[in-house]
Amino acid sequence: MNSKISFRDVVKTFPLKDTDFTALGGVSLDIADREFVTVVGPSGCGKSTLMSMAAGLEEPTSGSILVDGKPVTGPGPERGVIFQQYALFPWLTVRQNVEFGLKIASIPTDERRRRAEQAIDLVGLGEFADALPKMLSGGMKQRCAIARAYAVNPQVLLMDEPFGALDALTRVQLQDQLLRTWSQDKRTVLFITHDVDEAVYLASRVIVMAAGPGRIHGVIDVELPYPRTEEIRLSPEFRRIRNDVWTSVHHQDQSTAAA
Template identity: 65%
Template sequence: MTELQPKISFQHVSKKFGDGLKSFIALNDLSLDIADGEIITVVGPSGCGKSTAMNIVAGLIDASAGQCRVSGNSVKGPGPDRGVIFQQYALFPWLTVLKNVEFGLKLQGMGREERRKRALHYLELVGLKEFADAYPKTLSGGMKQRCAIARAYAVDPSVLLMDEPFGALDALTRVKLQDQLLETWAKDKRTVMFITHDVDEAVYIAHRVVVLAARPGRLQEIIDVDLPFPRNEEIRLSREFAAIRNRVWRAVYDQ
């Protein structure tokens, strides 16, 4: 039986910033394969290279050594196959919610009617269709992040890269968006690489939790999350969840 090609592959990837005495290694010899349709969460102490790894996949920075591949192709820069969502929503304040979601589609040359139809579809998916004509300043933090998610989904990326996307939100909104992400994933099974400092969040949404160690950033441990989908509050409060959470916690903080 032929082994399936990973969707994302880090092959001995390292990243060094600066020169001479001021240089430092942010990521050291990372090898990791992420399957098509898999949700991977990445945790670890500050300075362990979580965002560096994601930015390499996104094509925003180049690796100093090794190779990163997406769908078997070496990453040479940003591309429409990878949607990126940061903690800061980066919405255009002068555009409506609908126009923000349409923005990437317009850059792709999609016609007005088609891009409006697609944008409204993804706004409905994240529960924002009724706010299509609103401007970002009128939205709550959670609504802005859902708009950013809809915009990333609209360009139809096969990979979704999320760097602390819910980190600035209140606890209740954060939990709701975790469930929203999993509901959306269940419909299209995109590959997700999700960076977080929240261990509960890391366990709740993932198939596997990747733990990185700092100084220099390197792979510490990969922990399988053997919990069924769809996830719900019952699973979040289960003994099985607590056992995995405690294992991840020890891997992160007992370094």
């Protein structure tokens, strides 16, 4: 497998008053170029910590994280990061928010505008390019955040529960929007979620994590064709894979569940 992202025996500890808390206890994982991988697991299993380290926002205590064979030593333009909170500037329009990272990177004005408009059109916000965030719904704000990440042309998208705060219908709509966008450019995606259905619907592989300390409990292949459709979501094969993931997450051994 041609690995785009590699986690090699990654350990992360945090100091507490009298001891250290081990959030991740030796995680090793390879994600292929252009692969869409989702990560699920119980609260406290280190999903977001894993994402933060891949983004370069946290450093591993030991082990290494590589992108294209190069160690991650901090944030970089090759990695776009999207969180559950939209983090939009309320005084800037959709276009200005999407252009922000390009402006920081000193991209010339004409090129900045072209790339921003392309990203805005990609997520279906063309009619709202001049709107302020207060005029947008929650789903539209998240699409703006996704467009901002896409505009800087990252090779990797790191998404930490980006649809977690949205209502069920909007969440499904944005899942489909994300897959349409991904099918056009096939960036490598690492997507954290608590939602088992979402994990199965989006991914080619689901990584199931366990807690106490955080580690990989299992890897489940999702052998469903793209593009994903409502028919696939309602199919017996989808239900079978979903049940496998659900069982792996919620029927972990007693020591894992209690940790």
